[in-house]
Amino acid sequence: MEIGVATKMVLDTPEDKIISLVDSESKTADNELVEVEWLRWIDKLNNLAGLLGGYCLPISAGMVVYEICRRFIFGSPTTWVTEVSTYVIVASTLLSIAFTLKEKAHIRVDFVTNSLSVQTNRILDIATSLLALIFCLYLTWEGIEQTIDSYSTGEVTATVTRAPRFILLGLVPLGAILLSLQYIRNVAALVKTLMQSRAMINGKRHSSTSGIISVLILITMLITGILLIKKATILAALILFFSLLLSGMVVSLALALFGMVGFYFYFTSPFIMSQLPIVVYGTLDNTVLAAIPLFILTSSVLLNGQVGPRLYEFGNVWLRHLPGGLAIASIFLCGIFAAITGSSAATAATVSMVALPELLERGYERKFVLGLLAAGGTLGILFPPSGAMMIYGAMTGESITQLFMAGVVPGVILLLLFVVYIIFMAKFGKNKMPRGGTQASFREKIIATKSAFGGLMIPVIIIGGIYSGVFTPTEAAGVAAIYSLIICTAIYRTVTWKTLKKVVLSATKTSSMILLIIAGANLTSQVVTMMQLPQQALQYIVSLQLSPWLIIVAVNAILFVLGMPLEAISILVITLPILYPIIVGLGFSPLWFAVIMCINMELAMISPPEGLNLFILQGVGKTTAEEISKAVIPFLFVLIFLLILVCIFPGICVFLPQTLVK
Helix, strand or coil, rough: CCCHHHHHHEECCCCCEEECCCCCCCCCCCCCCCCCCCHHHHHHHHHHHHHHHHHHHHHHHHHHHHHHHHHHHHCCCCCHHHHHHHHHHHHHHHHHHHHHHHCCCCCCCCCCHHHHCCHHHHHHHHHHHHHHHHHHHHHHHHHHHHHHHHCCCCCCCCCCCCCCCHHHHHHHHHHHHHHHHHHHHHHHHEEEEHHHCCECCCCCCCHHHHHHHHHHHHHHHHHHHHHCCCCCCHHHHHHHHHHHHCCCCCCHEEEEEHHHHHHHHHHHCCHHCCCCCHHHHHHHHHCCCCCHHHHHHHHHHHHHHCCHHHHHHHHHHHCCCCCHHHHHHHHHHHHHHHHHHCCHHHHHHHHHHHHHHHHHHHHHHHHHHHHHHHCCCHHHHHCCCCCCHHHHHHHHHCHHHHHHHHHHHHHHHHHHHHHHHHHHHHHCCCCCCCCCCCCHHHHHHHHHHHHHHHHHHHHHHHHHHEEEECCHHHHHHHHHHHHHHHHHHHHHCCHHHHHHHHHHHHHHHHHHHHHHHHHHHHHHHHHHHHCCCHHHHHHHHHCCHHHHHHHHHHHHHHHHCCCCCCCHHHHHHHHHHHHHHHHHHHCCCCCHHHHHHHHHHHHHCCCCCCCCCHHHHHHHHCCHHHHHHHHHHHHHHHHHHHHHHHHHHHHHHHHHHHHHHH
């Protein structure tokens, strides 16, 4: 799973240090805020809620493993685990969203706001926070009404458990209340900081004029969009959407607010507006999406459990004698870790922390190493259990199993392309790469394999379990999480009870951020669909009588351009509701298009200026944005070559799912 815009995230390292992915000169509004003493209780409350949400993840994973044992070993499956474990994930998400905001772990599209002064950003952040607060308060109000109605009518779920529905619906206003409180605390801190910053600082008075102008521009754009929404729907939707998205507001709430504005001003239906909490809850209560937090938990456990160094030594021992052998070992480790976690950012962070110092110490060119490790992390998007594929499946209804299989062959091809490039550079590059050392003895290989065996078994268990029918993709996430906890606590003993707190908090921050984006995107998707914008776009494209392949070229070009300022997950949830009906309507395979989307997301992960993996390597390698941006250029061409290959030969994607999944 991906973990948000790099300029807003931090990663917990196995050494208990925090690697900041924020440029030291970043001008975000959150820098050096003044504390509001009497509101500190809000932080404490949301810390507690976040911790409860975090511990919900291993509880849900334990339930899943219990169900598999009952079914597979004892032949006595339960009737409640799948349902209840999903409810626990919903609770985890809604309890944690305010904590995630407190930790500044939500995605923001900040390439516009980063060009503004700190003072301007603070004023704009106050305005966008108040807009987000309006949505949160409205969601709270409607959520409480829905919960009370459900309680008074004795409503229960239409499932075997027949759970009281008011308890489940009550999670939505609870999460909205916590989020509202955190926004109130943030606005109070911003206002206090703004008032104090009007004093003389470094001999200069901070002006608020540019900030006020920015807010007025935002308000003007929003009012313009609202006034045009029935007369020029497409233009109005574009104005509203990009005004909210580019304002620096949290992406998930920008999407949700766009949905709310669309519902209210376009449809003017009180009934539709009252359904907002139902839509949010219904999005999260999804067994497919429930797998995402559990795979993220797996990634967090392995990252903090120092499994990466064992896997790296395994690759080093087996491949170090080849030209560029250590670099090849690093890229294979990226592939292995990608198949364990399905996360590009986790792969890049883990492998780079282990491999970067080793490669530099052995004499590899710094620029080459930075580019290699940033690009190697992108394998996490294609290999099962790809978080991007799960989101694609959840949003389109496509089979997760088939989507996983569709990404395997392109993922292997990409890994081999990276290996070919390494060998080419080792033999013909300007700076010859060291061979890395003599061939390891058989004994060394056995020792390294034994040490890494626990980690190496995770992708075997995940993929083998899914395609042998032992468990579903969602259950595979629970198995992977519990297995990783067992090997890191009982076998490797690298995760303690004290470490576990950090592990679950890190996992719940990431998972709640992603699932809230999906909930916001679902609101946007419903508005866009009810406005019939995809249908209008498809009719317009058909009327142009363009070649379908020319349209595919245009789609790839648009996605590539979007990948420069936007984060990968944001691109997927924003564009998929519009692009998917068009692509399917033109007769293309949805599995093939899923791979196309994933490759474009890989490009976004290493495209300057906002590529997440670039910021990870910038933090780990203590380098500059300019150096890392130049370092990835050759690898961008490798990815583009794969994209062209997949476009020309769709069978690369569809052969395996058509053969193995009936």
